[in-house]
Amino acid sequence: MRFFEFEAREVVKRAGIPVTDYGFTTDAGEAREIAQRIGGPTVIKSQVLTGGRMKAGGVKFADTPEEAEAHAREILELEINGHMPRGVLVDPRAEVEQEYYAGVVWDGTRKQPVMIFSPVGGIDIEQVAEEQPDKVGRRHFSNILPLSDFQAKEVIASTGVSGSALNRLVPIVTRLARLFVENDMVLAEINPLGRLADGSFVALDAHMDIENEARGRHKKLLAELGVGEEETRQAREATPFELAGEQVDAQDHRGVAGNVTEFDGNLGLVIGAGGGSLTLFDAVRAHGGEPANYCEIGGNPSVSKTCGLAKLVLQKPGVEQIAVMMSIVSNTRVDIVARGVIKACLELGFDPAEKIAIFRIPGAWEEEGFKILEKYGVDYADRSVSLNEAARRAVEKIQGASAEAA
Amino acid sequence: MSILIDADTTFIVQGITGREAVNLTRECLDYGSGAKIVGGVTPGRLGRDVHGVPVFDTVAQAVAHHGGRIYGSVVTVPPAFTKDAVFEAIENGIQLIVIVTERIPRRDVAEMVELATLRGARIIGPNCLGIIVPDVIKMGGIGGPAKNAAQAYTPGPIGVISRSGGMTTEMSSTLSAAGLGQSTAVSIGGDAIIGSSYAELMPLFEADEQTRGIVIYTEPGGRMEAELATWVTVNESRLPIVAFMAGRFMDEMPGMSFGHAGTIVEGKEDTASEKIARLAQAGIAVAERIEDIPGMIKAKITERAPA
Numbered sequence: 005m006r007f008f009e010f011e012a013r014e015v016v017k018r019a020g021i022p023v024t025d026y027g028f029t030t031d032a033g034e035a036r037e038i039a040q041r042i043g044g045p046t047v048i049k050s051q052v053l054t055g056g057r058m059k060a061g062g063v064k065f066a067d068t069p070e071e072a073e074a075h076a077r078e079i080l081e082l083e084i085n086g087h088m089p090r091g092v093l094v095d096p097r098a099e100v101e102q103e104y105y106a107g108v109v110w111d112g113t114r115k116q117p118v119m120i121f122s123p124v125g126g127i128d129i130e131q132v133a134e135e136q137p138d139k140v141g142r143r144h145f146s147n148i149l150p151l152s153d154f155q156a157k158e159v160i161a162s163t164g165v166s167g168s169a170l171n172r173l174v175p176i177v178t179r180l181a182r183l184f185v186e187n188d189m190v191l192a193e194i195n196p197l198g199r200l201a202d203g204s205f206v207a208l209d210a211h212m213d214i215e216n217e218a219r220g221r222h223k224k225l226l227a228e229l230g231v232g233e234e235e236t237r238q239a240r241e242a243t244p245f246e247l248a249g250e251q252v253d254a255q256d257h258r259g260v261a262g263n264v265t266e267f268d269g270n271l272g273l274v275i276g277a278g279g280g281s282l283t284l285f286d287a288v289r290a291h292g293g294e295p296a297n298y299c300e301i302g303g304n305p306s307v308s309k310t311c312g313l314a315k316l317v318l319q320k321p322g323v324e325q326i327a328v329m330m331s332i333v334s335n336t337r338v339d340i341v342a343r344g345v346i347k348a349c350l351e352l353g354f355d356p357a358e359k360i361a362i363f364r365i366p367g368a369w370e371e372e373g374f375k376i377l378e379k380y381g382v383d384y385a386d387r388s389v390s391l392n393e394a395a396r397r398a399v400e401k402i403q404g405a406s407a408e409a410a
Numbered sequence: 411m412s413i414l415i416d417a418d419t420t421f422i423v424q425g426i427t428g429r430e431a432v433n434l435t436r437e438c439l440d441y442g443s444g445a446k447i448v449g450g451v452t453p454g455r456l457g458r459d460v461h462g463v464p465v466f467d468t469v470a471q472a473v474a475h476h477g478g479r480i481y482g483s484v485v486t487v488p489p490a491f492t493k494d495a496v497f498e499a500i501e502n503g504i505q506l507i508v509i510v511t512e513r514i515p516r517r518d519v520a521e522m523v524e525l526a527t528l529r530g531a532r533i534i535g536p537n538c539l540g541i542i543v544p545d546v547i548k549m550g551g552i553g554g555p556a557k558n559a560a561q562a563y564t565p566g567p568i569g570v571i572s573r574s575g576g577m578t579t580e581m582s583s584t585l586s587a588a589g590l591g592q593s594t595a596v597s598i599g600g601d602a603i604i605g606s607s608y609a610e611l612m613p614l615f616e617a618d619e620q621t622r623g624i625v626i627y628t629e630p631g632g633r634m635e636a637e638l639a640t641w642v643t644v645n646e647s648r649l650p651i652v653a654f655m656a657g658r659f660m661d662e663m664p665g666m667s668f669g670h671a672g673t674i675v676e677g678k679e680d681t682a683s684e685k686i687a688r689l690a691q692a693g694i695a696v697a698e699r700i701e702d703i704p705g706m707i708k709a710k711i712t713e714r715a716p717a
Contacts, residue, residue, distance in 0.1 A: 110516060112603050112632050112672075115523045130677075147520040148528075188515050190602075217489070217671065218515035239665030265668070278600060278669040279574025282629060282656035283700070289659055290698075298668065302576070331580035332562060334554020335430075367579075368558050387562075387583055392699040 005214050005237045008051045010093050011229045012210035016194065019183035021176050022206045024098055030091040035076030038094040039069040045097040048075040053237060054085040062089070065097065086240070098206060103196035105129050106177050108184040116144040119181055121159045121173075125196035139163055145181065153178050172205055173197075187225065188218030245320060249299065252312035259305030259336065261313040261344075269294025271361070271402050272317035272326035274310075274345060276301030280331030280391065287395035288327070293402070296323045304336045310344025311351070318352055318359065324405060325361040327398035332387055338365050338373030346380050357381035361401040364394035412543040412594045413569070413614040413621075414506060414534070417443045421482030421506075421549055422472050424495045426450025426460050430551070431486045434510075436461050438484075440556035442546045448476045451495075469502040482506040484540065484550055492536070493518040500531050508550050509535035509605070513671070519603045526605065533605025537670065539575030539597040544582075552597055553579050566591020568707065569615040569649070571608050572627035573600050573634075573670065574656070581627055581654065581700060588704030593621040600629070600670025607634045609641035615649060623707045624651040628685065630660045631673040635685040639692035650710035651694040652703050658682040 007015065010028040017023045027038035028051070039046045050062030057063055062084050066072040076092045103125035111118045121141045124132045133140045143159040145151055156177035160170055176197065184192040191213040198208045216236075219226065226233075236242060242250075245266045253262025260276075271293050275281045281300045288295050297317055301310065317326055328345050330336070342363065349356040363377055366387035377384045383401075385394055425431050427450070438445035439461055449472035450465045452458075458465040466472045473480055483499045485492060485507060492511045499507050500522075507526065514536050526533050534541060540550015544563040552575065553559030562583035568590050572578040575597040582595050596611060598604055608626055615621045628635050635653070642651065660668055661681045667674040675681050686696045695710065697703045 110520075110603065112634070113607070113637050115520050115603050117520075147517070147524045185517060188517055190516065215515050215517075217513045218517070220490075221515075238667070239663070263668075265666070277574070277576040278673075279572070279577035279627060279629070279656055280580065282574075282660075282669045282673070283577065283654075286656060286658045287699075300669070331574075331576040332583055333576070334558050334579060335551060368554050388587070390584070390699065390701040391580070392701060 005216055005219065005235070006053050007212040007214065007229070008053065008090050009049065009209060010051055010091065011231070012212035013207065014229060015183060015187065015212055016207050016210045019179045021179050021194070022204065024096050024206055024208065026093055026095040028091055028093050029076070030080070032073050032077035032080060035092055035094050036069045036073035039066060039072035042094065042096045046072050047095045047097050048072055048079055049093040049095060050079045050082060050084060050089040051091045051093055052084045052087045052089045054087050057084050060084040098198055098208065099201055100196070100198035100208070101201055102199045104173070104199065104205075105132070105195045106180055106197050107191070107193035107195065108181050108189070109191055111144060114144055116147060117181070117184060118142050118144045119156060119159045119177060121163060121177060123163050123165050129195065151178065151181055151185070156181065168203055169199065172203065176205055187222060188215045189213060190215050245297070245316070248316055249313065252309060252316055255309055255312060256306055259301070259303035259309065261301050261305040261309040263300040264316070265298040267295050267297055268322065269296045270322055270324045270406065271398060272296045272320060272323040273299060274301065274314050274317055274326055274328045275299060276330040276336065277333070278302065283331065283391050284329050284395055287392045288399060291396045291399040293395065293399035296320050301330060301341065302336055304340065307340050307344045307347065310341050311347045314345040314348035315352060318348055318354065325359055325402045327361045327395070328363045328365065329391065329394050329398070330365040331391060333365055333367035335368070337369040338367055339369045339376060341365055342373040342376045346376065346382070361398040362394055364389055364391070411618050411620050412546065413611070413618050414541050414594065414596070415482065415543060415547055415549050417546050418446070419482055419547060419549065420446045420448045420476065420480050421484060422449045422451060422469065422480055423447060423463070424451045424469070424483055424485045424499065425487035426463065426465055427452040427455050427458065428486060432460055434484065434486065434551045435463060437551065437555050437559070438548055441548045441559055442543070445547050445549065448472065448480055469498045469504070473502050479503050482508065482549060484508045484510060486510040489514045493522055496522045496533070497525060500525055500529050505531050507531060507533045507605070508538065508540045509533060509599070510538065510540070510550060512537045514601070516601070516603045519601065523603070523605050534596065535599040535605060537601045538599035539578065541597070542595050544592050550597070552595065562586060563595065564591035566593065567620060567622035567711070568592050569618070569621045569624045570595035570626070571611055571624065572597055573629050573672070574627055577627045577656070581625055581703065584700050585625065585704055590704050590707065593618055600672055602632060602672035608638040609634070612638070612641055612645070612647065616645070616647060621649065623711045624649050625703055625707055626651060626653045628653050628655050629657045629669060629673045630675050630682045630685070631680050633679060636679065636688050639688045639694065642692045642694065648714070650707065650714055652697055652707045652710065653689050653694050654697045654700060654703060655682050655686055
């Protein structure tokens with residue numbers, strides 16, 4: 005989960021890394037007060053979880069508190085890439101002599117975190133790595149051996165930085181590495197890290213991303229930052245349909261019938277498991293089908309949970325038919341999924357034979373499942389029909405049905 | 411032969427009294443020649459048994475009861491306790507650890523893997539279904555109940571490596587139906603950091619005489635496919651590889667996570683199209699459809715076979 009800049013700066017500050025004397029607010033009047041307190045030129049920055057805010061007019065410079073208020077008022081109303089800002093950050097405009105970069109990320113291949121440092125900051129580190137590779141230092145560090153200053157010293161020195169700058173940077177980079185580990189971050193980045201006229205360093209912007217699976221062990225920090233437990237902060241916000249999917253999945257703890265993503269097609273998908281869903285979604289689109297949604301079933305969900313998911317999809321506006329398909333199941337039971345989707349059709353007053361374009365789930369308890377499907381006249385397929393073929397048949401059927409209706 | 415496990419492999423199940431673990435134990439005991447599950451561990455449950463397997467409080471007790479080194483462990487305990495359970499296994503001399511548990515934070519996984527490496531142990535997973543040697547042994551829930559596993563998996567020349575547990579079975583079933591059995595199939599897990607990647611398992615398949623070709627299931631997210639492409643090129647692998655890439659639609663949806671925790675497009679290198687290009691460069695064929703895999707791998711094996 006990504007942090008807003010004002011939250012990330014707070015995390016940086018708590019780790020003992022110097023930051024500017026900024027203020028966060030959701031109110032233009034208060035922005036003026038913060039600027040007054042700062043008492044000099046300021047920068048007003050939109051707090052959005054999307055890139056390109058500078059280009060979009062989400063960052064503005066003010067010389068007076070009045071100007072700060074006017075900019076804040078404008079920025080608070082400015083939508084950037086479909087995101088409304090959470091607030092604005094009022095930041096003193098620091099006299100920066102040089103901008104540096106410091107970051108920590110995971111290396112999934114080495115299975116260790118890696119510190120990244122560059123004396124060229126303020127721009128995308130990937131661009132620096134491409135254009136001036138000798139200006140980017142990288143150093144892995146152990147997950148279990150002690151983290152020590154010399155590691156930061158090595159990575160900084162490897163980029164040609166020496167003198168008092170080196171000695172002042174070492175504790176900052178070490179602290180960044182430590183906060184990355186201790187807070188279960190997947191990204192911790194200070195960019196730019198500014199060197200001021202007096203030789204001191206200050207974090208001017210920060211990007212932090214905490215691992216979702218680890219949120220449970222950082223409840224205190226998240227609460228103090230004001231992050232709501234329900235906030236997912238995905239690339240786009242969850243739609244009401246997707247939130248309803250989460251509710252279905254949360255109704256009991258048995259298995260999964262959820263992970264719903266909304267699309268705008270006419271073919272509802274009740275699919276699984278993780279890899280199977282990805283494969284099936286691709287297959288439906290490859291055959292020219294238009295999925296109404298993505299979802300995942302797995303881990304042997306109950307009849308009522310499967311029914312809940314199927315109902316949600318069946319009731320989605322624009323959905324004409326559903327396709328119930330999974331890769332071969334060994335844990336999830338075919339008969340339970342069959343019962344769930346048939347129950348959903350019946351309770352909504354639909355004929356399962358008409359609403360279910362195809363049922364392709366082979367595996368555990370398939371004889372029992374197929375018997376139920378036969379009873380209701382639902383078109384089903386066993387493992388001799390590939391995922392791709394099943395998707396093709398579903399698309400063909402729904403396109404035929406649409407043509408007939410028209 | 412096989413990789414990682416064979417008919418003589420001894421292992422324990424940590425968290426054996428959990429509902430899924432009880433099923434998994436039954437399945438492994440029933441499959442093939444019957445797994446040698448020499449004990450189970452659930453703290454506080456010493457003296458019980460699960461399908462005849464004795465339960466202990468500690469791994470050390472299980473080792474003492476067995477009277478010698480135990481080779482493997484299947485770990486299926488809640489995410490908050492997994493790291494400790496794996497450390498316990500490693501420090502008691504376990505060599506091969508299959509972690510079934512999902513939703514373990516990366517930091518914990520990285521710590522487990524680093525300790526395992528220091529001690530010469532190997533981790534498969536987390537978030538995986540384990541390993542199966544068709545008709546011989548399975549270690550983990552892979553393939554499900556013995557009857558179902560026997561329907562999908564048959565012995566033969568193909569090594570299968572998959573980031574998706576379910577798709578390991580789907581692909582193996584398709585191979586079996588085309589007369590291509592499997593030497594060993596490994597569900598490696600769907601997380602961003604896992605104990606054993608494709609490239610880390612390749613040397614084992616390379617050394618296995620039974621294996622004549624490799625089939626892998628891949629997804630967007632991470633650098634594991636790039637690592638494999640490099641490995642294959644640098645080591646001039648004797649084994650032809652066919653890959654299947656799921657989740658191509660995700661290229662249009664950066665930042666969104668689908669399927670598995672590790673499946674997210676965060677940068678250009680994570681995309682399906684970038685990965686397909688890299689694999690192709692290394693001579694790894696990428697199948698559009700699962701049903702195309704048997705024909706493709708057969709052709710590649712024939713191509714490489716000495717006349």
